[in-house]
Each structure stands twice: as structure tokens, then as C-alpha cells.
Amino acid sequence: MPDPLVVVLGDSLAFHGPDRPEPADDPRLWPHVAAAALGGRAEIVARSGWTARHVWQAVAEDPRVWVLLRHADVLVLGASGMDALPSPLPTAVRELIPSLRPAPLRRVVRDGYLRAQPRLSRAFATLPGGGPAGLPARLTVDYLERCRVAVGAVRPGLPLLTLLPSVHRAGVYGGAHPHRPPTLRAVRSWARAHGVAELDVAPLVAEHVLAGYGNPDGMHWGWAGHRAVGEALAVELSGILT
Numbered sequence: 001m002p003d004p005l006v007v008v009l010g011d012s013l014a015f016h017g018p019d020r021p022e023p024a025d026d027p028r029l030w031p032h033v034a035a036a037a038l039g040g041r042a043e044i045v046a047r048s049g050w051t052a053r054h055v056w057q058a059v060a061e062d063p064r065v066w067v068l069l070r071h072a073d074v075l076v077l078g079a080s081g082m083d084a085l086p087s088p089l090p091t092a093v094r095e096l097i098p099s100l101r102p103a104p105l106r107r108v109v110r111d112g113y114l115r116a117q118p119r120l121s122r123a124f125a126t127l128p129g130g131g132p133a134g135l136p137a138r139l140t141v142d143y144l145e146r147c148r149v150a151v152g153a154v155r156p157g158l159p160l161l162t163l164l165p166s167v168h169r170a171g172v173y174g175g176a177h178p179h180r181p182p183t184l185r186a187v188r189s190w191a192r193a194h195g196v197a198e199l200d201v202a203p204l205v206a207e208h209v210l211a212g213y214g215n216p217d218g219m220h221w222g223w224a225g226h227r228a229v230g231e232a233l234a235v236e237l238s239g240i241l242t
Contacts, residue, residue: 010078033230130178
């Protein structure tokens, strides 16, 4: 297919480089690496902290996404990574912290949470089920399915590909990652049940991230990681774009 448009809905892994967040049109980001290898272009709609729930909200409510879907040749669902991270506070509660007033109270609550999060993440990881996650695996799959059904209603036959959750060594989570295996299994099962293509990014970036070659935050990728994921994605997409 000449000049394909690759639309990516995802989290900060889609636009965060080795040092900082980057503009969404930076050609070094993995969506653009993939699109360039296919002779096309990519459009990224993503924000820090987005889970599959936020991606569904973008599909359902963001008119910019509606325009992109009208012209897309393939849709990449780059969520589920944040879903699989520890969340000692429920995500909905944590997201209210920026709204707290007055500002001194907000700073105290935020700083206290950030100090406690690594210890709580490690402690909860020892419990059956690993404690609270950013989004339980069953809800991740539920929101991904909502995306699939909605996109299929407006663009029947549009190819979909989902990323499987990455790995991390982030100190802010105490290095804990108990929810990745169940999230991976759930997303993979959903994808295979509905004919959605998948890309397991962990084998592509594990050495890069876990050996400390990515972003110092222990979560985001360096440019070598973006390049590896983008090149692998291009191979997968070349098989489904006709």
C-alpha cells in the first residue's frame, strides 16, 4: 500500500525519548520509524498516564481522532502498559490530586504519595494478585474491545494492531511489576480471539531498559529502543496492509 497512514493511540511511550517528552512529529519516535519504513506517515494521539480507558475515551469523544480514523490505513492501540503498572491508590483517586486546593495542600499530598508509592508498590506486590493495578486486566480488555467495536462500526475492515505491555525498572514503582503477566495474557487472548494483530515490545526493549540504556526514569526508551520497536512494527504492519 503506497503512503499508508498509521494512527497510534497510546501513552507516553509513544512520545517520550531518552531525556524528555518530545513533539509528536519527532521522526525518531517509534510510530514514525515504522511509518517511514513503510513509505507512509504516522499520527500520534497520546498522553502521559493513558490507560486503555483513556484510549477508549479518545475514540469515543475526541473529534480529532474521528478525523484521523476516517483516513487511517491502520490503527495501533499502544495502551496497556500503564494499565499493568502498580497503583497503590486507585487511578481515579490519583488523578484527582492535581485538582486539590489550595496549592500547598496539593503539594503535600502529591509529595507524600510519590514518597510512599515505591514502598507501597513493593509491599502490595507480595500479596496475592499483586495489589491494585493502574487498570485491572479485565477492564483493559473491556476498553480495548469497546475501541475495536466502535472503530469497526465507522471503518469496517480497518486493520488493528495492539502493543503488549513493556517492562520497566522505574524507582517510582519500586521496580515492582506484578501485573504485567496477567495483563499480557488478557490482551493477547483478546487480540487472538478477534483477529487483532499484536506486537510484544518487551523482548525488543528488555535489555535496553533493564540494563539502564533507556531513559533514567527506568520506564521510557532511548532512541535505540524506539528504533527497535518501530522496525519490528513495520514488519508486522507490512503483513496486514494490502
